[in-house]
Amino acid sequence: MSPYRLAFLAVLALAAIVGAYLYGRKEGASVPTPLESAAVTEQPVGGAPGSNLAMVAQASLNFDRGARLPPLGAPLKSVYAQLQAQANAGDGRAAARLLRDLNRCSRQRAIEWSTMRNTHDLTEQKTENLSAAQLRTYQALLDTAAIRQRDVDQGRTLCEGVSDEILDTLNANLAQAARLGDADARACYLSRGPLYDTRGLLKQPGALGVYRQQATRLIQSGLAAxxxxxxxxxxxxxxxxxxxxxxxxxxxxxxxxxxxxxxxxxxxxxxxxxxxxxxxxxxxxxxxxxxxxxxxxxxxxxxxxxxxxxxxxxxxxxxxxxxxxxx
Structure with a gap:
């Protein structure tokens, strides 16, 4: 393995560690208080997924905005109805949690693929001619790959069985979280709107009209905050x-x-x-x-x-x- 390639892999490894760290911080981060002026709708902006309407509606009868959230890392498929119902009831904590879980799961396949490819490239490298310093760097890369793989495994547990129908609510829940006071969601939604998830936009082109309706109020709330x-x-x-x-x-x-x-x-x-x-x-x-x-x-x-x-x-x-x- 050339020193240049080893250095390149080290940069990739550092990026992987930072990415895993930032995701962990987002999972445990506190959620801003919902805006008092936020509008509360019966369904997520852009509409809830068709076959899940009854499931979410039933869950809405059982949860209010002060209800406890499911444990962090719980499979999204099993807690989606609860989180969506609480978000629909105006719970900013649930809206923020649901947005981040959906966001992670929408990227899980790409993360798995890139991790598998990078790990394969790393383990295929010949090490017999490496110096002691290069071997230490290589071992650090292997350790980083193991950390990255654990992150992938956690994502797989979170996202197992999550349907495209649920993932297609990402744009709607981005708007929902923004409206309920999540400052990160507000900045993102104002910047990209439904272009954040272009696949979802192609299935729900009406989301552009929702952006037009919501953006002015979000601008006002952002300036006030x-x-x-x-x-x-x-x-x-x-x-x-x-x-x-x-x-x-x-x-x-x-x-x-x-x-x-x-x-x-x-x-x-x-x-x-x-x-x-x-x-x-x-x-x-x-x-x-x-x-x-x-x-x-x-x-x-x-x-x-x-x-x-x-x-x-x-x-x-x-x-x-x-x-x-x-x-």
């Missing part, structure tokens, strides 16, 4: 020429782009200030002095009333609004 991710998504979406899902909803608006970019700038860490100032200068060039003054005053007031902390801390350049959900 002081979520800097929502501010960054908005300043980007309003920028002329933007092509994101949110940009398609709000439309190009130089004034709004400048306004949200100014708010983002006021909360920025020092090392990002110069770059954002250059963006602000370009954004404000097409505005009148009066417009810039109004936008600056709004940004100052909004910062004082709603926002704390650094705007750039959780939104580094190139950040992915869905990364906290695992994909």
């Amino acid at each position: 002081g979520d800097w991710r929502v501010v960054d998504l908005l300043q980007s979406a309003y920028e002329p020429g933007a092509q994101s899902m949110l940009a398609g909803l709000v439309g190009s608006d130089p004034y709004q782009h400048y306004r949200y970019l100014k708010l983002y700038r006021l909360g920025a860490e020092s090392f990002r200030v110069a770059q954002i100032d250059r963006q602000l200068a370009m954004a404000g060039a097409s505005l009148s002095p009066a417009q810039r003054g109004e936008a600056d005053e709004w940004a100052q007031t909004t910062l004082r009333d709603n926002f704390r902390g650094d705007s750039t801390a959780g939104t580094p350049q190139g950040w992915d609004a869905c990364a906290a959900l695992g994909g």
Whole structure:
């Protein structure tokens, strides 16, 4: 095995450890309190799966938003009806848990395949000519592969027997969790909407209309909660020429782009200030002095009333609004 290939495999192994660690943290993470203004529907946004309607409806009779959740790691097939019923009743904890379990299971097959392929490549390597240092690296890679395989096995237990019909509710439950106050789900849904699960969107094209109906309220709740991710998504979406899902909803608006970019700038860490100032200068060039003054005053007031902390801390350049959900 060449030193270059060994180094490449080491990078893959590190990525696998980080991925497994982050998933474990998400499984045990606390869930934000549902928004008091959140709308509660009888069914998940976009509709519940057909053959599961009766099952979920029956479960709805037995659970309310304060009911205990099933144990972490319980097979999703056996607890889906309970979690869906509790989420439909307005339980933000259940909605967040269901979203993450569905998200994991929607990716389980791909995770299994990539893990099997990488493990095969690793175990097929010849080791007789490796140095002592290379052998230690190789052993670390094998240990990492074993950790990754345990993660795959846990996912297999979680996802065994979960039907495509259940997996097709991923977009609907992303919207549900966002509406019930899950800040990670809100950022992801605003950014991608039903494009988060394109296979599900092809089966439920009406989800685009749901996104159009829900996004404005989610923007308002995000701003009220002081979520800097929502501010960054908005300043980007309003920028002329933007092509994101949110940009398609709000439309190009130089004034709004400048306004949200100014708010983002006021909360920025020092090392990002110069770059954002250059963006602000370009954004404000097409505005009148009066417009810039109004936008600056709004940004100052909004910062004082709603926002704390650094705007750039959780939104580094190139950040992915869905990364906290695992994909």
